[in-house]
Amino acid sequence: MIITFTLNGKDYKMDVDPAMRALDFLRDVMKMKSVKEGCSEGECGACTIILNGNAVCSCLLYAGELDNKDIVTSEGLGTPEKMHPIQEAFVEAGGVQCGFCTPGFVLSSKALLDKIPNPNEEEIKKALEGNLCRCTGYTKIIDSVELAVKKISQLKG
Amino acid sequence: MNKNGINFKAVGKRVNRLEGKEKVCGTSKYIKDLEFEDMVYVAIATANVAHGILKSINVEEAKASKGVVDVLTYEDVPGKNEMGDVVADYPALLKPGDKIAYVGDYVAFVAAESPELARQAAKKVRIDYKELPPVFDIDEAMRDKIVIHGDTNIKTHYVVKKGEYDPEKMFENCDLVLEGEFFADYQEQAYLEPQGVIAIIDLNNTFTVYGSMQCPYYVQNGVAEVLGIPYSDVRVIQTETGGAFGGKEDVPTYFAVPAALVANKLKRPAKLCLDREEDLQLTSKRHPIKSRYKVGVTDYGRIRALRCEAIGDMGGHGTLSPIVLWRSVVHAAGAYDIKNVSVDVYGVYTNKVPCGAYRGFGSPQVFFGVESMMDQIAQELKIDRLHIRQINALEKGKTTPTGHLLNEDIGAKETITKIRERSDWEQLQKEVDDFNKNHKYVKRGLGVSHIHYGVALGAMGQRLDASGAFVQVFKDGTIGIQIGGTEMGQGAKTTMALIASEILGQDISKIRVYQPDTAFVPDSGPTVASRTTLFSGNAVKLACEQLLIKMKTVAAGHLNVPKENIVVGEKCFYDHDNPDACISFHEVAQMSDTENEGLSATGWFKTPKLHWDVEKGFGEAYVTYSFATNVVLVEVDMLTAHVQVLKVFAGHDVGRAINLDGIYGQVQGGFVQGMGYALYEVLKHDDKGHLLTTNFNTLTIPTIQEMPEFEIEIVEAPFSKGPFGAKGIGEPSLIPAPAAIANAVSHAIGKRITQIPITKDYLLKVISES
Ligand code: FES
Ligand code: FES
Numbered sequence: 001m002i003i004t005f006t007l008n009g010k011d012y013k014m015d016v017d018p019a020m021r022a023l024d025f026l027r028d029v030m031k032m033k034s035v036k037e038g039c040s041e042g043e044c045g046a047c048t049i050i051l052n053g054n055a056v057c058s059c060l061l062y063a064g065e066l067d068n069k070d071i072v073t074s075e076g077l078g079t080p081e082k083m084h085p086i087q088e089a090f091v092e093a094g095g096v097q098c099g100f101c102t103p104g105f106v107l108s109s110k111a112l113l114d115k116i117p118n119p120n121e122e123e124i125k126k127a128l129e130g131n132l133c134r135c136t137g138y139t140k141i142i143d144s145v146e147l148a149v150k151k152i153s154q155l156k157g
Numbered sequence: 158m159n160k161n162g163i164n165f166k167a168v169g170k171r172v173n174r175l176e177g178k179e180k181v182c183g184t185s186k187y188i189k190d191l192e193f194e195d196m197v198y199v200a201i202a203t204a205n206v207a208h209g210i211l212k213s214i215n216v217e218e219a220k221a222s223k224g225v226v227d228v229l230t231y232e233d234v235p236g237k238n239e240m241g242d243v244v245a246d247y248p249a250l251l252k253p254g255d256k257i258a259y260v261g262d263y264v265a266f267v268a269a270e271s272p273e274l275a276r277q278a279a280k281k282v283r284i285d286y287k288e289l290p291p292v293f294d295i296d297e298a299m300r301d302k303i304v305i306h307g308d309t310n311i312k313t314h315y316v317v318k319k320g321e322y323d324p325e326k327m328f329e330n331c332d333l334v335l336e337g338e339f340f341a342d343y344q345e346q347a348y349l350e351p352q353g354v355i356a357i358i359d360l361n362n363t364f365t366v367y368g369s370m371q372c373p374y375y376v377q378n379g380v381a382e383v384l385g386i387p388y389s390d391v392r393v394i395q396t397e398t399g400g401a402f403g404g405k406e407d408v409p410t411y412f413a414v415p416a417a418l419v420a421n422k423l424k425r426p427a428k429l430c431l432d433r434e435e436d437l438q439l440t441s442k443r444h445p446i447k448s449r450y451k452v453g454v455t456d457y458g459r460i461r462a463l464r465c466e467a468i469g470d471m472g473g474h475g476t477l478s479p480i481v482l483w484r485s486v487v488h489a490a491g492a493y494d495i496k497n498v499s500v501d502v503y504g505v506y507t508n509k510v511p512c513g514a515y516r517g518f519g520s521p522q523v524f525f526g527v528e529s530m531m532d533q534i535a536q537e538l539k540i541d542r543l544h545i546r547q548i549n550a551l552e553k554g555k556t557t558p559t560g561h562l563l564n565e566d567i568g569a570k571e572t573i574t575k576i577r578e579r580s581d582w583e584q585l586q587k588e589v590d591d592f593n594k595n596h597k598y599v600k601r602g603l604g605v606s607h608i609h610y611g612v613a614l615g616a617m618g619q620r621l622d623a624s625g626a627f628v629q630v631f632k633d634g635t636i637g638i639q640i641g642g643t644e645m646g647q648g649a650k651t652t653m654a655l656i657a658s659e660i661l662g663q664d665i666s667k668i669r670v671y672q673p674d675t676a677f678v679p680d681s682g683p684t685v686a687s688r689t690t691l692f693s694g695n696a697v698k699l700a701c702e703q704l705l706i707k708m709k710t711v712a713a714g715h716l717n718v719p720k721e722n723i724v725v726g727e728k729c730f731y732d733h734d735n736p737d738a739c740i741s742f743h744e745v746a747q748m749s750d751t752e753n754e755g756l757s758a759t760g761w762f763k764t765p766k767l768h769w770d771v772e773k774g775f776g777e778a779y780v781t782y783s784f785a786t787n788v789v790l791v792e793v794d795m796l797t798a799h800v801q802v803l804k805v806f807a808g809h810d811v812g813r814a815i816n817l818d819g820i821y822g823q824v825q826g827g828f829v830q831g832m833g834y835a836l837y838e839v840l841k842h843d844d845k846g847h848l849l850t851t852n853f854n855t856l857t858i859p860t861i862q863e864m865p866e867f868e869i870e871i872v873e874a875p876f877s878k879g880p881f882g883a884k885g886i887g888e889p890s891l892i893p894a895p896a897a898i899a900n901a902v903s904h905a906i907g908k909r910i911t912q913i914p915i916t917k918d919y920l921l922k923v924i925s926e927s
């Protein structure tokens with residue numbers, strides 16, 4: 001099946017196996033290795049992507065479902081040389097330990113802050129409750145999101 | 158200047174994680190992200206029967222399956238058909254006549270063109286076997302009616318005996334003697350990244366194994382032995398590792414072996430990455446431990462005698478069980494000064510998933526027992542619960558329950574005092590009482606626990622307790638560090654960089670810590686037992702000190718002053734008496750290069766000798782001990798049995814805080830894992846020995862919604878042999894949590910919790926019992 005989609009700001013038109021999981025398509029075909037697989041059944045959030053503005057689990061989607069969609073992965077936010085403010089915040093506030101969950105948390109945070117620029121703690125928890133982290137105990141992840149809010153608002157002036 | 162009056166440049170500073178940027182941007186390379194040309198994918202065919210004798214294996218159908226390149230069986234093992242370092246009861250591939258000890262025993266390895274095709278074909282491997290009645294229950298296993306390996310299921314029995322340990326006499330002078338029975342069940346490590354390895358024949362025509370792991374040297378040894386090749390022909394490189402918590406101690410060897418066997422036979426790179434379900438079914442867990450305690454005290458709460466008998470469920474194979482359960486025996490009497498101690502810990506085989514290493518290594522289960530006893534005694538004697546810990550706690554000049562005389566200052570009591578102050582203990586208790594007076598169906602409770610933790614491998618692991626480092630200063634003034642310890646999220650790289658930064662005066666942005674590679678650093682033992690800061694840290698420090706001497710000599714020559722006068726600052730080396738005479742670090746590096754002064758050095762730190770009597774279980778168990786105290790506030794819904802941990806006060810004696818941010822991360826993350834163990838994380842088997850809990854839909858680990866509020870106190874009682882005085886924090890972060898939470902729940906409901914995890918069903922039952 002031919003699908004068209006936007007990935008990290010670039011337009012694509014591709015012939016895909018519609019039954020392939022979006023996770024495998026993104027990792028293996030599009031080489032977006034930041035998208036991780038932790039459970040394969042929508043429970044851990046390691047495979048989170050932003051699809052038309054919403055954080056979703058790519059392990060539960062088929063490649064065919066990406067047709068006409070706008071997709072963002074961590075690769076589309078920033079690079080180690082030039083990080084997105086949310087990524088900076090996760091480094092500075094210690095919201096990353098082993099790092100396996102981190103791209104997923106960053107994207108869930110991005111989807112949240114795009115909708116609610118100044119969320120309260122409850123809203124942060126709600127937005128991140130689908131992402132599991134076994135290392136941090138979550139405190140510094142909340143700190144990271146709060147720091148990201150500050151960084152983004154400073155950038156906006 | 159820190160509060161002890163020492164002026165550190167880097168130690169104790171809050172810095173960003175060394176490899177943080179790559180991790181947040183998703184560019185770090187985890188094992189699954191690596192691909193090699195012409196790779197085959199490996200899947201494991203397991204016995205799927207809990208107890209039996211293998212008669213034959215039929216791989217015809219599997220071999221004929223789509224995409225299958227080959228199917229390997231026991232005949233394809235060129236070397237020793239045996240895995241596991243500590244106990245030899247784990248064949249790499251079962252052969253006819255072998256004992257099947259649990260459902261996950263390996264019968265064949267399938268190599269195919271894709272992971273999916275390999276998995277499908279693995280399901281088509283058939284075996285013929287004689288089924289034997291299985292044994293799943295530890296008490297039944299103790300009776301030896303059904304025996305799994307050898308002539309008894311009791312594989313290990315360790316003791317600690319101190320003072321009067323005759324059970325008839327040891328309690329004679331006690332005013333109060335209390336008894337209790339406890340059960341701490343399984344726990345799954347649940348690192349977010351499942352296990353995975355790749356084995357390839359490399360540029361040297363030898364093997365390189367890449368993988369997610371804690372212990373590259375275990376993998377090197379295991380692969381060399383099973384392939385029957387020299388150790389020099391196996392090189393192991395750790396890839397970025399997405400959490401481990403003990404679960405990637407010995408276990409990665411059991412996946413590296415299949416991958417290497419396939420790579421060896423097919424001469425193609427072989428990849429074996431588990432999905433979550435395979436990972437949960439095939440990897441070791443925390444040991445379920447049943448314990449029985451009897452504790453005798455004076456009327457004012459001093460412990461006079463403690464007896465503990467405990468049994469640990471090892472599962473179908475011994476793997477690391479003996480050393481895990483040795484840690485249980487050493488810690489079972491708690492962190493106290495006790496005259497008479499008698500502890501017996503047994504390890505028994507059952508036909509279930511093998512148990513092994515998990516953060517805390519056999520100690521959280523027994524601390525749950527002993528700390529429950531402490532709360533119970535305090536309650537009985539109407540003594541304050543922090544006070545009873547305070548008057549029994551260890552300090553310099555006292556001996557541990559194994560008779561280890563502590564001849565250095567320790568921070569045990571300070572963790573208690575600090576937590577008393579920080580929590581405003583008296584006030585907090587009043588608030589809880591008031592809350593409970595005004596609420597009928599929601600109750601709050603406070604729990605306390607106090608623990609010690611023997612850092613590193615201890616008396617029984619001395620042969621492995623040494624670590625190396627190789628450090629270079631490049632001619633542009635940047636620094637490269639190679640250590641034998643692994644980074645798995647805990648912050649080891651950052652800690653090493655801070656140590657090097659402290660000695661060499663350079664900012665950590667100029668320091669790289671490379672992925673461990675067995676080709677460059679000698680066997681540094683496993684990255685476990687909260688030993689990396691102490692062991693790898695000392696090795697890095699020693700190497701950097703040698704480099705500093707070399708560089709000072711070069712600088713002194715250039716500045717024309719005696720080298721004793723040279724001091725290193727962040728920017729330059731300068732003359733102590735004349736700071737204007739200076740030369741930059743970078744220039745000295747460059748000059749050393751042109752003057753042919755090789756700027757590289759190795760460091761090697763080995764354990765101080767420990768004296769231990771195995772028969773009596775008496776002596777110097779570990780090189781040093783970290784201490785911790787938790788106070789936990791919980792809220793229990795008495796109708797639904799929902800428990801929420803509201804607040805945690807955690808005090809930790811770490812010796813010296815080198816990587817402060819890392820320590821906070823460990824304390825928070827470790828506590829939350831311990832909270833998962835206390836409250837949610839149940840693993841169930843079916844009646845055929847298969848694990849029923851095979852993914853995160855049934856395994857409930859804490860989410861951000863369960864996160865408690867933290868107040869953390871760091872105590873620094875420096876250890877003379879630690880780098881700048883540091884001890885360890887990785888495991889002490891978790892260990893006190895289950896005990897403190899169970900005590901808090903007991904306090905809230907007014908009844909004693911005796912098993913963890915405190916499932917809702919169990920808690921409802923306890924609440925409703927009158
Ligand atoms: S891999 Fe998709 S939610 Fe876990
Ligand atoms: S940092 Fe390891 S799982 Fe989140």
